[in-house]
Amino acid sequence: MAFDPASLTYNADGLIPAIAQDAAGTVLMMAWMNAEAVARTLETGRVTYWSRSRKAFWVKGETSGHVQRLIEMRVDCDRDCLLILVEQAGPACHTNRRSCFYTAIRDGAEVEILTPMAD
DSSP: OOOOGGGSOOOTTSOEEEEEEETTSOEEEEEEEOHHHHHHHHHHSBOEEEETTTTEEEETTTTTSOOEEEEEEEEOTTSSOEEEEEEEOSOSSTTSOSOSOOEEEETTEEEEOOOOOOO
């Protein structure tokens, strides 16, 4: 059965959340995709998101060099969220950390659990 990006459930803005996870299991980031970003990602193997602030396609790593190469795309049971398994070059977060999820809530306090990566 061929996959059609239009078969996914998008929100009112035509977007679907996409969670990027490295092949080793670390959750790296969450961003948004539209149907064309999904199709571009599958066609090129370079993960492409939709930037809500710029209102433009965002090929991860295009300017930073921190490329995400697609390993596998998974669809959740409700077809309204994607899991993008990637090979991540360098940090995934714009703060230069491996993951955007670098703050934990422990005993009622916020704790930074990841420091920026060395250049």
